[in-house]
Amino acid sequence: MSCVFCKIVNHELPSYKVYEDDLVLAFLDINPVSKGHTLIIPKKHFENIFDIDEKTLERIAKVSKIIAIKIKENLDDVLGINVFQSNGKTAEQEIMHYHMHIIPRRKNDNFKITNCFKSLKLEDNQFNIILNKIRI
Numbered sequence: 001m002s003c004v005f006c007k008i009v010n011h012e013l014p015s016y017k018v019y020e021d022d023l024v025l026a027f028l029d030i031n032p033v034s035k036g037h038t039l040i041i042p043k044k045h046f047e048n049i050f051d052i053d054e055k056t057l058e059r060i061a062k063v064s065k066i067i068a069i070k071i072k073e074n075l076d077d078v079l080g081i082n083v084f085q086s087n088g089k090t091a092e093q094e095i096m097h098y099h100m101h102i103i104p105r106r107k108n109d110n111f112k113i114t115n116c117f118k119s120l121k122l123e124d125n126q127f128n129i130i131l132n133k134i135r136i
């Protein structure tokens with residue numbers, strides 16, 4: 001398999017391991033946007049959120065909180081944390097193996113998430129159409 005994350009799980013590529021258990025692996029991103037940028041992946045290959053099982057997804061969520069707290073408490077000047085992940089090429093997923101980013105944020109770090117939140121202007125009827133299609 002040519003998946004870089006699977007190669008890390010299988011010890012075919014090195015990593016700076018932060019955490020590991022039977023379902024997930026967390027390691028420092030080798031192309032970090034800030035010091036401490038960590039990736040959390042399932043050990044089993046899942047392409048994205050649409051095919052990952054709930055047990056593994058829950059574990060990743062729990063581990064993300066543990067790592068976020070550890071980063072905030074132990075790395076210098078960390079004032080906040082971004083936790084995010086992308087699903088599919090259109091969503092700018094670059095490695096087609098589910099992964100969660102934990103990005104430490106510091107004052108004046110120049111990393112801007114807000115650039116991706118350009119608001120659409122929708123009418124009430126448009127909101128209601130969407131709501132009726134996705135409401136659980």
